[in-house]
Amino acid sequence: MAEPIVLAGADARDLTKLAEYEAVGGYRALAEARGMTPFDVTEELKASQLRGRGGAFFATGLKWSFVPKPEQLPKPHYLVVNADESEPGSFKDNEILARVPHRFIEGCLITAFAVESKAVYVYIRGEYTGPHDILVAALEELKGRSDILDGVTIVVHRGAGAYICGEETALLESLEGKRGQPRTKPPFPAVSGLYASPTVVNNVETIATVPPIIAMGGSEYAKLGVPNSAGTRVVSVSGNVVNGGNYEIENGLSLREIIYGLGGGIPGGRRLKAVIPGGSSTAILTGDEIDVGYDFDSLGRLGTAMGSAGIVAIDERVCMVQLGIRVSEFYEHESCGKCTPCREGTRWMTAILRQLEAGEATQGELDLLLDVCDRINGKCLCPLGETAAVAVASYVDKFRDEFQAHIDEGGCPFHDSPLEGVLAPVAQHAHHPTAEVLG
Amino acid sequence: VTDLYTEIQQIRKRYPEGTQSAILPALHAVQERYGWLSPEALREAAEALDVTPAYCRAVASFYDMLHLQPVGRHVLEVCTNVSCALNGAQQVLERFEAEVGCKAGETSDDGEFTLRTVECLGGCGWATIVAVDERYRTHVQPDDVPGIVQELRNG
Numbered sequence: 001m002a003e004p005i006v007l008a009g010a011d012a013r014d015l016t017k018l019a020e021y022e023a024v025g026g027y028r029a030l031a032e033a034r035g036m037t038p039f040d041v042t043e044e045l046k047a048s049q050l051r052g053r054g055g056a057f058f059a060t061g062l063k064w065s066f067v068p069k070p071e072q073l074p075k076p077h078y079l080v081v082n083a084d085e086s087e088p089g090s091f092k093d094n095e096i097l098a099r100v101p102h103r104f105i106e107g108c109l110i111t112a113f114a115v116e117s118k119a120v121y122v123y124i125r126g127e128y129t130g131p132h133d134i135l136v137a138a139l140e141e142l143k144g145r146s147d148i149l150d151g152v153t154i155v156v157h158r159g160a161g162a163y164i165c166g167e168e169t170a171l172l173e174s175l176e177g178k179r180g181q182p183r184t185k186p187p188f189p190a191v192s193g194l195y196a197s198p199t200v201v202n203n204v205e206t207i208a209t210v211p212p213i214i215a216m217g218g219s220e221y222a223k224l225g226v227p228n229s230a231g232t233r234v235v236s237v238s239g240n241v242v243n244g245g246n247y248e249i250e251n252g253l254s255l256r257e258i259i260y261g262l263g264g265g266i267p268g269g270r271r272l273k274a275v276i277p278g279g280s281s282t283a284i285l286t287g288d289e290i291d292v293g294y295d296f297d298s299l300g301r302l303g304t305a306m307g308s309a310g311i312v313a314i315d316e317r318v319c320m321v322q323l324g325i326r327v328s329e330f331y332e333h334e335s336c337g338k339c340t341p342c343r344e345g346t347r348w349m350t351a352i353l354r355q356l357e358a359g360e361a362t363q364g365e366l367d368l369l370l371d372v373c374d375r376i377n378g379k380c381l382c383p384l385g386e387t388a389a390v391a392v393a394s395y396v397d398k399f400r401d402e403f404q405a406h407i408d409e410g411g412c413p414f415h416d417s418p419l420e421g422v423l424a425p426v427a428q429h430a431h432h433p434t435a436e437v438l439g
Numbered sequence: 440v441t442d443l444y445t446e447i448q449q450i451r452k453r454y455p456e457g458t459q460s461a462i463l464p465a466l467h468a469v470q471e472r473y474g475w476l477s478p479e480a481l482r483e484a485a486e487a488l489d490v491t492p493a494y495c496r497a498v499a500s501f502y503d504m505l506h507l508q509p510v511g512r513h514v515l516e517v518c519t520n521v522s523c524a525l526n527g528a529q530q531v532l533e534r535f536e537a538e539v540g541c542k543a544g545e546t547s548d549d550g551e552f553t554l555r556t557v558e559c560l561g562g563c564g565w566a567t568i569v570a571v572d573e574r575y576r577t578h579v580q581p582d583d584v585p586g587i588v589q590e591l592r593n594g
Binding site: 076085086087088089090091093094125126127128129130155157158159160161162163174175176177178179180195236237238239240244245246276280310312314315318323326327330333334336 | 453454455458459460461462463464466467497498499501502503504505520521522524525526557558559560561562563564565566570573574575
């Protein structure tokens, strides 16, 4: 494993404490940045080639440079941090906030300086009560430290349970006290974001990577990793692995090394059947496709992506139709209802997959499933429905024989698997008004 | 103890004047006080926020953590998304059903527990995750369930 950058020092010391963080050079990068111009800080980020760690992988320095200067657009400028981590398989921001809150806060302050903002909002998912309390305690420690805060306010804002609020415009709606439904783009948040003002929205890990970049210099950071995927990444490993957890890797490490080295392999020596490489929104890989670098270009060549770095290992006992149901149900439940293809399409996907699983599907239904996926792709405001369609279509693509067997054998070939019935039905979710209306 | 109206005014000060950003944190505060967002509670929140109760309800109904029906004294939420499911979340859920005496999505007859399944809680590598009154328990196995339930009954 590479030298950690984001989580550096967190094993040896309790970096949730201000004194400990300052003892390892904490907040020095902030002082250094404030000695530069906002323009030069942004240039440093461009030189680092850091790309957003939330999933979209957009160049961070470039994003900052899109924000108009205050004299060009005389409105308050905002930094909003997306801590709404809700992608199934991803739990890295949870650990980053809980273990290096001060590095995260330092990143907020450097970024606020670069985009000339005096107000930072951290939108943290409501369920993350643990990391929330740690972050709030860390901010409490900074009270009276005007040398660090320099007039910048940081408000921690709790969400209340909605996956869609991880989408940046839905997040802004939610932060403005509305239902979290995505906006049309353009205008982009850089020009018209929070309260219709210039806003940068960055992910937690992206922000926590900013101080080390300033400390080591952008060009040094860019030497880490592989071309187009500079630096390190905190990857979340889960599913059928021996050692689930977060690991900070240098980009480009092979997926095999992540799963079998860091993750300790598959329990019971079972065969690895499939891997979800970047959270449930990404296209699946077969167990034979893991000799691939964990980076943007290498995964792109296999038709998938790093996404939010949630790596889920799936062993040979798992039925891919059942997996499809579980994933499709998730997106159906989380669809905000604004765009018809997503709202209706995800319901159809679940319904057809259930027919397949029950042995009630004919050949036509399998074609219809792919047709429904196709009718969602590229036809919605935000990526939620599209990622559901891409994911499920990839299960059919990579495991077509298994889907076919559900039709040919009139039911699930995995009925005697010990995992049979593993998928708790989402219909059990309490309090979902749509479900009540639709019965 | 600060009254709810004052608490909400303090929350509103965190955000620029004329914005409605205080709604979600205010609804969290109301729910913490009353356990759920009853029509009366929503009216109280709305008054403090200068919006209509209908608007509060429209916002609240979007979010899974905000309860528009009464809940038990303890809320048990079992993550059943992919990584937890692969590690036996269904068995954990069934054990909870047996121990508290109600199905997922229901409240036990004695009013002690509301049990429900939830989507990914963001602790996938530490499956199964169970949120007990909004606090995570990690690596929960079916055999841990009786102890958790007993602890809550005693508490």
